[in-house]
Amino acid sequence: MITRTLSFLLISIVLTACSVFDPEANLKSEKQLWETAQMHMDDRRYLDTITTLEELDRRFPFGQYADGTQLNLIYAYFKSSKFDLARLTADRFIRLNPDHPKAAYAQYMKGLSSYASNNSIISRYLPGDETGRDLGGARDAINDFTQLLERYPDSEFAEDATLRLIYVRNQLSEYEVNVSRYYIRRGAYLAAVNRARQVVEGYPSTPAVIDALIIMYLGYEALGLPQESQDALFVLSKNYPQYVAGDRGDQRLASGVLYEEGETLAGILTFGFLGSARDLADRLATFSESRRQDASRRPLATLRPAEGVPTIDKPSVVTDVFF
Structure with a gap:
């Protein structure tokens, strides 16, 4: 008996508190909540929009505006950086x-x-x-x-999604090249080669594959693996011949790619282990930056897609439940 009495009192207190702090709770109809949410949305008050739509979704999960509620919530969350x-x-x-x-x-x-x-x-x-x-x-x-x-x-949305997909793949491949350069800077040539290989195998159509093949060549040379380094240069020459000089089996990077006429990779790697590695990484970073800024060697799809193409606005009103 005492337990039931306490439970009744507790429920009464909770209901009273709800009525005090939110006197209009559960009073608005489904249509009123929807119209309030649309008013907030039109005024770009996205946090208020979210609060109202979440209440609408909680109280009327299968109501007249169920689909529209979900679609508008997606948009409101996005605009609120949620x-x-x-x-x-x-x-x-x-x-x-x-x-x-x-x-x-x-x-x-x-x-x-x-x-x-x-x-x-x-x-x-x-x-x-x-x-x-x-x-x-x-x-x-x-x-x-x-x-x-x-x-x-x-x-x-297919065309814009395609451009964004290409752009994102390009960004990921550039990120992998950045990691490879970090390993070069630390003198971890095997790790640099393995990371660069991920670009060649995973993102073969991206511009960063140029840098990846060069890093594979440099890494294999530093590891004393001439056959593997020549294989990397051969693949580079077949796809981007302007970066390679010499014939198969005796190829080298073209002058001006990473070092000038008279300089050699062996010479750069000779003077001071970590110091030379840092110099090589700096040269790679400079090359990557120039390659990315050279519009003549950069496909249009590597550019960030224009914002708002197509225009992303709140979805049109959906008044029917769709099953």
Whole structure:
């Protein structure tokens, strides 16, 4: 009896507290919540939008505006930089509605959220080389955009997703080259070769494969493996002949690529172990930067896709439940 009395009192206190702190809780209808959310959305008050839509989703998970609630939540989360929540909500929507007319939109927003999650607040206000830090979100973006192209090849987002996919792959390959240069700087030539090989095998169509093949050549030379170093140069000569001089079996980097006429790799590696490695890494960094800035040797697809193409706005109103 005492236990029941205490339970009743506790429930009464909780209900009273709810009415005090949120007197309008659970009073608005489904339509009123939807209209309030749209008003917040139009005013770009995304946090208020999220609060209202989450309440709508909690109270009316299968209501008249169920699909629209999920789609608008994806957009509001994205605009509020809540990228993980945007991805989770998009993934939930796609799993429940794989054939929905807006499923491609949800998949596209999932990809955008994956890539955007990689950009820290600091990097937004202090721009720098994106390839110098881990691009974990970019790997998820590759998977998301690839799924978009496989599932919805004719969607309005396919062309932009393709460009973004190419761009992200280029960024990842540049990141791997950055790591390879780090190993060169530390004199860890075997680790540098192995990381560069990942670029050649995993991202063969990206411009960074030039740097990767050069690093493989340098690494094998430093390790005393002439046959392997010549193989790397031969592959480079077949694809980018302007960087290689000499005939098969006696090839070398063309003059001006990393060192000038009269300089040799052996000479650079001779003077001081770590000092020479740092010099070689600096030369590689300079070469990479010049190669990336040379528009004549850079495919158009390596450029960052224009923002807002296609325009990403809040999804159109969805008033019917889709099963």
